[in-house]
Amino acid sequence: MIRTFCKKTLLTAGALALLGGSALADEDSAFVEFKVLKPELAMTAATAALEYCRAGGYQVGVTVVDRFGVPQVFLRDRFAGAHVWETATRKAWTAVSFRSGTTELDQATKPGTLAEGIRHITQALPLGGGLMIEEGGGSLVGGIGVSGAPGPDIDDECAQAGIDAIADDIAF
Missing domain, CATH: 3.30.450.150 (Haem-degrading domain)
Structure with missing residues (x-):
């Protein structure tokens, strides 16, 4: 059961990444993205x-x-x-x-x-x-x-x- 959930989660995350990941950076996200200089x-x-x-x-x-x-x-x-x-x-x-x-x-x-x-x-x-x-x-x-x-x-x-x-x- 947990293994199936993890697989589905990884597949969903991978699909979102391929789509640009815009859903990961929306206002409801728990994370803030920012840039800094190298x-x-x-x-x-x-x-x-x-x-x-x-x-x-x-x-x-x-x-x-x-x-x-x-x-x-x-x-x-x-x-x-x-x-x-x-x-x-x-x-x-x-x-x-x-x-x-x-x-x-x-x-x-x-x-x-x-x-x-x-x-x-x-x-x-x-x-x-x-x-x-x-x-x-x-x-x-x-x-x-x-x-x-x-x-x-x-x-x-x-x-x-x-x-x-x-x-x-x-x-x-």
């Missing part, structure tokens, strides 16, 4: 961001986090300050946590705004240089944070260069 792509993005900044004469640190804010890669150029680990990591975490670039979050959380309280969350760092990494369909797959350039606008440029380096790989 470590190799995270490394490519971090390296590209660091090299972009280096070409501009800036020594930086770069962190790439997964969609949950957990660091996948951290790179620090040889003369970057000791602070760049914390700031790059917090910028990347902030971008994925609030689903916003940190430059935009900086503006939205200025003192006197309704969202000012975000600035008091321990990990949050609303300071330019943190960007979300989204795949071609718009799903969040990670974040990148850069710290150490002479301004947050330049940190943003370096972070974007990192994303641009993997854009074709995550387009779809």
